[in-house]
Amino acid sequence: MDDRLTLFGKSYRDGTPLEIQISGGKLISSKASSQPVAEDVFIGPGFQDIQVNGYAGLDYNFLHDDVLALGQISKELFKVGVTTHFPTIITNSADQISKLIRQVVSLREKDKSTNQSIGGIHIEGPFISAEDGPRGAHPKEFVQVPDWDLFQKWIEESEGLIRMVTLSPEWKGSGAFIEKCVENGILVSIGHTNATHEQIINAVKAGARLSTHLGNGSHQLLARHPNYLWSQLAEDQLSATIIADGYHLPAEVIRVFKKAKDEKLLLVSDSVSLAGMQPGDYEMHIGGQVTLTPEGKLHMRSHSKMLAGSAMNILQGVNFLLKNELATLSETWEMASIRPLRLFVPDVDSFQVGEKADLILAKMLPNNSLEILKTIKNGREVYAS
Numbered sequence: 024m025d026d027r028l029t030l031f032g033k034s035y036r037d038g039t040p041l042e043i044q045i046s047g048g049k050l051i052s053s054k055a056s057s058q059p060v061a062e063d064v065f066i067g068p069g070f071q072d073i074q075v076n077g078y079a080g081l082d083y084n085f086l087h088d089d090v091l092a093l094g095q096i097s098k099e100l101f102k103v104g105v106t107t108h109f110p111t112i113i114t115n116s117a118d119q120i121s122k123l124i125r126q127v128v129s130l131r132e133k134d135k136s137t138n139q140s141i142g143g144i145h146i147e148g149p150f151i152s153a154e155d156g157p158r159g160a161h162p163k164e165f166v167q168v169p170d171w172d173l174f175q176k177w178i179e180e181s182e183g184l185i186r187m188v189t190l191s192p193e194w195k196g197s198g199a200f201i202e203k204c205v206e207n208g209i210l211v212s213i214g215h216t217n218a219t220h221e222q223i224i225n226a227v228k229a230g231a232r233l234s235t236h237l238g239n240g241s242h243q244l245l246a247r248h249p250n251y252l253w254s255q256l257a258e259d260q261l262s263a264t265i266i267a268d269g270y271h272l273p274a275e276v277i278r279v280f281k282k283a284k285d286e287k288l289l290l291v292s293d294s295v296s297l298a299g300m301q302p303g304d305y306e307m308h309i310g311g312q313v314t315l316t317p318e319g320k321l322h323m324r325s326h327s328k329m330l331a332g333s334a335m336n337i338l339q340g341v342n343f344l345l346k347n348e349l350a351t352l353s354e355t356w357e358m359a360s361i362r363p364l365r366l367f368v369p370d371v372d373s374f375q376v377g378e379k380a381d382l383i384l385a386k387m388l389p390n391n392s393l394e395i396l397k398t399i400k401n402g403r404e405v406y407a408s
């Protein structure tokens with residue numbers, strides 16, 4: 024069977040009209056197009072979202088009777104250009120975390136059509152700050168000191184699928200824990216933290232390389248300096264993820280973070296199960312009674328200023344940056360695709376001949392935002408608008 028596919032679009036990098044050939048799941052040729060290409064259609068690598076708690080009413084933090092139901096998350100994410108995502112399991116009892124890890128492993132085994140879209144598991148917690156504010160919505164009763172034996176058990180249960188952990192280095196023994204993670208090829212990210220400057224510096228020395236949703240999961244009020252935001256912003260070895268839904272961070276904060284982090288700033292959605300759902304009032308297992316507004320803001324029903332998680336996907340984050348002119352098209356696209364991938368595979372260029380064909384074709388709308396036209400996963404078309 025000939026699985027050859029040809030795509031035409033302007034390069035997301037510089038607007039060059041391209042003709043791209045795909046075969047055997049790979050990008051086999053990329054050259055200047057011999058025929059005219061639509062002015063507003065761009066082609067580039069698929070989005071990689073390394074923080075997805077849930078989407079479209081489904082939640083990786085819940086046990087489902089029918090594990091295959093969770094495969095719908097991958098399919099819904101294809102529609103918004105996400106070719107790879109990391110199910111994110113947050114603070115819970117050790118036993119429940121084990122079960123939730125095994126649920127993802129089982130989903131990947133059983134669902135051959137979407138298993139490649141799960142690139143790893145992100146464990147966020149339970150080794151985070153117990154303090155109100157930095158802890159965010161994570162349940163306090165399950166927050167605990169980093170425990171390597173326990174984490175190693177989870178690594179085994181995940182069959183190697185755990186690729187990253189978000190923790191706070193304020194705990195005693197964090198340095199040794201981080202070193203063990205690094206030895207085992209696991210990316211350590213600092214988040215939900217109340218760590219001192221020295222603790223952050225020591226975490227970086229031990230091998231931490233990322234900050235999780237910088238500027239969120241923190242106190243409402245903070246000492247002007249020193250504080251954990253300055254410490255992480257100033258540390259060049261730390262990349263940082265941000266939630267650019269327009270509610271978690273004001274545009275001017277993103278502008279400053281970008282100046283500090285430059286090519287080390289990247290996007291995550293941190294979406295919860297209500298992302299991709301209709302606006303309305305909902306009951307969540309964490310957060311309780313919440314409201315999702317038509318604009319995509321998810322807040323506590325009683326306090327419209329208290330966010331109850333992110334209800335946006337990464338494409339909406341991309342579009343927030345574009346509409347507010349916080350980054351160029353190529354930068355924004357890379358913040359949601361190649362940059363997350365490079366945290367795990369340094370220097371990789373996934374938009375190159377010979378690489379796996381995970382691509383998207385997107386239309387630039389007059390309001391300076393992207394609409395996904397086609398999503399290609401492993402050389403196969405998995406979505407067309």
Ligand SMILES: [Zn+2]
Nearest residue numbers: 147159236240
């Ligand atoms: Zn978080």
